Amino acid sequence: MDKMIKIALAGNPNSGKTTVFNSLTGSHQHVGNWPGVTVEKKEGRFTSDGFEVRVVDLPGTYSLSAYSLDERIARDFLLKENPNLVVAIIDASNLERNLYLVAQLLELGAKVVLDLNMMDLVEKRGIRIDTKKLSRILGVPVVETVAHKEKGIDKIRKVVVEEVEKGKEATFKIDYGPDIEAVIDRLIKFLRAKRLPVNYLLRWLVVKLLEGDAEILQKMKSLPEGKTILNVIAENAAQLEKHLGYDLETALIEKRYGYLKGLVGECTHKHYGLEERLNLSDKIDKVVTNKFIGIPLFLGLMWLTFQLIFTVGGPLVDLIDIFFGWIGQVASEGLISIGAPQWFSSLICDGIIGGVGSVLVFLPNIFLLFLAISLLEDSGYMARAAFVMDKLMHTLGLHGKSFIPLILGFGCNIPGIMATRTLESKKDRILTILVNPLMSCSARLPIYVLFAGAFFAKNQGLVIFSLYLMGMALAIIIARVFKSIFFKHEVAPLIMELPPYRLPQVKGVLIHMWERGSLFLKKAGGIILAGVILIWFLSSFPLGVEYASHQSLIGRLGSLFAPMFSPAGFGFWQAAVALGFGILAKEVVVGTLGTLYHADEAGLRSVILQNFTPLSAYSFMVMSLIYIPCIASIAVIKRETNWKWTFLAVGYSLALGWGVAVIIYQIGKLFMFGNL
Amino acid sequence: MIPLSMVNPGQKVQIVQIRGGRGLISRLANMGFYPGVIIEVVSNRNGPLIIARDKIRLGLGYGMAHRIFVRLLN
Numbered sequence: 001m002d003k004m005i006k007i008a009l010a011g012n013p014n015s016g017k018t019t020v021f022n023s024l025t026g027s028h029q030h031v032g033n034w035p036g037v038t039v040e041k042k043e044g045r046f047t048s049d050g051f052e053v054r055v056v057d058l059p060g061t062y063s064l065s066a067y068s069l070d071e072r073i074a075r076d077f078l079l080k081e082n083p084n085l086v087v088a089i090i091d092a093s094n095l096e097r098n099l100y101l102v103a104q105l106l107e108l109g110a111k112v113v114l115d116l117n118m119m120d121l122v123e124k125r126g127i128r129i130d131t132k133k134l135s136r137i138l139g140v141p142v143v144e145t146v147a148h149k150e151k152g153i154d155k156i157r158k159v160v161v162e163e164v165e166k167g168k169e170a171t172f173k174i175d176y177g178p179d180i181e182a183v184i185d186r187l188i189k190f191l192r193a194k195r196l197p198v199n200y201l202l203r204w205l206v207v208k209l210l211e212g213d214a215e216i217l218q219k220m221k222s223l224p225e226g227k228t229i230l231n232v233i234a235e236n237a238a239q240l241e242k243h244l245g246y247d248l249e250t251a252l253i254e255k256r257y258g259y260l261k262g263l264v265g266e267c268t269h270k271h272y273g274l275e276e277r278l279n280l281s282d283k284i285d286k287v288v289t290n291k292f293i294g295i296p297l298f299l300g301l302m303w304l305t306f307q308l309i310f311t312v313g314g315p316l317v318d319l320i321d322i323f324f325g326w327i328g329q330v331a332s333e334g335l336i337s338i339g340a341p342q343w344f345s346s347l348i349c350d351g352i353i354g355g356v357g358s359v360l361v362f363l364p365n366i367f368l369l370f371l372a373i374s375l376l377e378d379s380g381y382m383a384r385a386a387f388v389m390d391k392l393m394h395t396l397g398l399h400g401k402s403f404i405p406l407i408l409g410f411g412c413n414i415p416g417i418m419a420t421r422t423l424e425s426k427k428d429r430i431l432t433i434l435v436n437p438l439m440s441c442s443a444r445l446p447i448y449v450l451f452a453g454a455f456f457a458k459n460q461g462l463v464i465f466s467l468y469l470m471g472m473a474l475a476i477i478i479a480r481v482f483k484s485i486f487f488k489h490e491v492a493p494l495i496m497e498l499p500p501y502r503l504p505q506v507k508g509v510l511i512h513m514w515e516r517g518s519l520f521l522k523k524a525g526g527i528i529l530a531g532v533i534l535i536w537f538l539s540s541f542p543l544g545v546e547y548a549s550h551q552s553l554i555g556r557l558g559s560l561f562a563p564m565f566s567p568a569g570f571g572f573w574q575a576a577v578a579l580g581f582g583i584l585a586k587e588v589v590v591g592t593l594g595t596l597y598h599a600d601e602a603g604l605r606s607v608i609l610q611n612f613t614p615l616s617a618y619s620f621m622v623m624s625l626i627y628i629p630c631i632a633s634i635a636v637i638k639r640e641t642n643w644k645w646t647f648l649a650v651g652y653s654l655a656l657g658w659g660v661a662v663i664i665y666q667i668g669k670l671f672m673f674g675n676l
Numbered sequence: 677m678i679p680l681s682m683v684n685p686g687q688k689v690q691i692v693q694i695r696g697g698r699g700l701i702s703r704l705a706n707m708g709f710y711p712g713v714i715i716e717v718v719s720n721r722n723g724p725l726i727i728a729r730d731k732i733r734l735g736l737g738y739g740m741a742h743r744i745f746v747r748l749l750n
Contacts, residue, residue, distance in 0.1 A: 063706035067699055094731055097708035211702075250694075253705040254712065281733070282718065291721050387735040391723040399737065400724070494724055494737035495703055 005053045005164050010074060010105060011089035012098050013060035014499040016117040019147040020089050021057045022511060024156065048157040056083065064104045066215045068424040078110055079200065084164045085111045087156060092116035092129060096264045103256055106138065106172035109201040113159055114142045127268055134267040139172055148505055176255045179243060183236050190232060196223060209233045211249055281500040285384065294388040302407055305372045309365050309411055316364035324357030343540065350547060351536025355584060356529060365442070367517040369408065369415050374512035378504035383496055390494055396476050397483040399494045402432040409439030413633045417640055418516065427487040433637055434482055434649050435475040437629040440468050443586040447624045450590050454605045455614040467625050474626065474656065531631040535584055548595055554580060568623060568661040569616030579623065585630050615668040619661040627657030680725070681741035683717045689746035690714050696743045708732050714749065
């Protein structure tokens with residue numbers, strides 16, 4: 001049995017950390033969630049020298065200061081799980097800034113192996129890094145890598161095991177200058193005497209307290225004597241600030257960077273300064289973020305993305321549809337031949353296979369969508385899109401980064417909701433998730449096509465377009481309303497790195513797509529299955545009734561709810577049942593109407609013409625647009641937030657959908673459109 | 677000393693002071709931007725700005741740029 005080691009990978013976003021992780025662990029990885037939150041946690045393993053090394057990929061962060069969810073996760077992991085070692089992956093062509101995180105890791109007391117990644121870029125720019133000196137001064141081993149060419153990866157595996165076996169404690173220390181150091185020393189002695197029940201390095205704790213780290217302050221407050229300790233700290237900090245003449249936070253930052261600047265100066269030849277001319281990335285940015293070209297270019301790329309998703313995805317969707325049809329057939333025949341009871345065969349075929357199938361047919365679309373997102377992200381374009389849309393998004397009380405999830409929602413709300421993970425502030429995440437279902441996803445299109453085709457053949461396009469617009473307008477209103485109710489005082493300013501453009505790596509993009517797609521399947525799967533079984537049950541019972549007929553439970557429920565929809569102009573049980581089934585997946589609405597009216601696609605149009613008026617058809621479309629997120633979306637909203645926000649998302653959309661449908665119908669009738 | 681938001685594209689400036697809450701100072705420092713650093717304004721078009729330090733490019737909301745005070749260089 002191999003000996004076990006647990007290590008973590010830390011590094012800035014865009015330092016090539018994910019590539020290193022993929023190279024280190026190959027296919028031995030899996031994705032889960034960090035405890036309590038929904039940020040993806042990637043774990044993998046490799047073996048080296050008789051050791052089994054478990055690798056945890058920490059979220060890419062700029063620091064351990066716990067401002068964003070990602071930073072908090074990284075820090076908590078290091079503090080609580082105590083990995084044997086941390087591999088700090090840094091972009092060697094951007095040494096100083098990247099070392100800032102490394103310095104924080106070392107101050108925290110972590111045992112570090114420094115991975116200078118992207119060494120090819122460094123060489124290309126004619127910079128030489130004296131790695132021996134760097135290693136000596138920092139007191140950690142340094143490995144050079146070019147991860148996307150797998151260069152140096154073996155060396156990391158070797159050095160990691162060597163270091164863990166050596167087991168020497170790190171002795172890294174930044175000299176904050178005599179004034180600050182004197183206070184640090186004094187406070188360390190003070191805290192040591194208190195014998196606090198924490199296992200942090202005292203020096204780190206003192207520095208964090210002086211910096212005013214919100215989370216650490218909070219933690220201290222909960223300890224016995226915490227209040228007294230904090231008072232002493234605050235006194236010392238205030239005295240020090242008075243003495244220094246400016247705020248302590250800035251002072252600590254400047255000392256830290258001062259140290260790193262000296263370090264980088266000593267260990268590199270040829271200083272990289274501002275003199276370097278505009279590189280390719282800046283030239284591309286001149287076009288991409290241009291005032292006039294930026295937005296049209298973005299829209300063009302989005303259009304291409306949707307083309308990819310629906311033209312390539314379409315035939316695959318049909319294939320899966322046929323596949324599930326075939327499975328259903330085979331299962332039904334098989335079950336009958338072995339003499340299974342009628343209800344059981346119906347549960348398996350109509351309920352589970354049919355229901356799950358109706359959701360799974362969208363898998364190709366979802367995977368392609370994730371493929372497109374991965375491409376846009378890995379190339380560096382996604383950050384620019386957010387940048388370009390920032391100003392427009394302020395009308396929603398959100399900023400540019402929220403735009404991507406909303407756009408994705410037009411394809412499917414699920415990836416849209418999942419994409420909110422990139423947003424730092426909770427406010428932005430929740431608001432963007434709540435309004436996401438108002439982006440009319442592709443599954444609602446069949447409903448519009450059916451009704452608009454039947455009633456508004458001449459202006460079909462315009463009518464459908466009006467629904468998309470209505471969704472967006474409502475999203476703006478709802479976002480503003482919820483913001484003023486739940487997040488009155490929170491602002492999340494836009495600070496976003498624009499990484500250099502890169503050619504995406506095929507392997508990286510595919511891994512990314514697979515992880516996200518399969519995560520959707522795993523997590524949404526359970527709830528979808530439960531929902532499907534529930535609907536089957538309601539359609540089949542009491543025993544002996546025709547599936548989904550007026551006498552079935554769902555038919556009776558439909559009749560019960562139908563009067564509620566009278567003010568919206570469609571108060572008959574078939575419409576209510578269709579909407580009920582629509583919760584499963586919006587496109588099911590059309591299929592359900594077909595079943596209930598015993599009509600095929602062509603016949604359905606004439607049946608609808610008899611039962612609806614143009615006005616009630618429109619209000620029915622509006623209802624379908626708004627009334628509730630589909631069951632898979634509800635599952636994902638729950639997964640990304642909690643029950644409170646999930647109930648709100650379901651509740652507000654039901655009320656809003658009904659309200660808007662009724663208003664449209666009643667006002668329309670007032671103006672006598674009802675006669676049309 | 678003028679706010680960064682008023683600097684024209686192409687201009688090099690030195691950060692003198694960041695008048696923001698604790699979060700802002702720290703977040704900017706984590707990304708490599710702190711008092712003393714020399715930066716260049718890449719784009720400023722009455723919306724978010726792009727600023728550059730060596731090879732780092734940062735998109736920055738206008739409101740925030742208004743709270744970063746800089747000194748014009750040559």
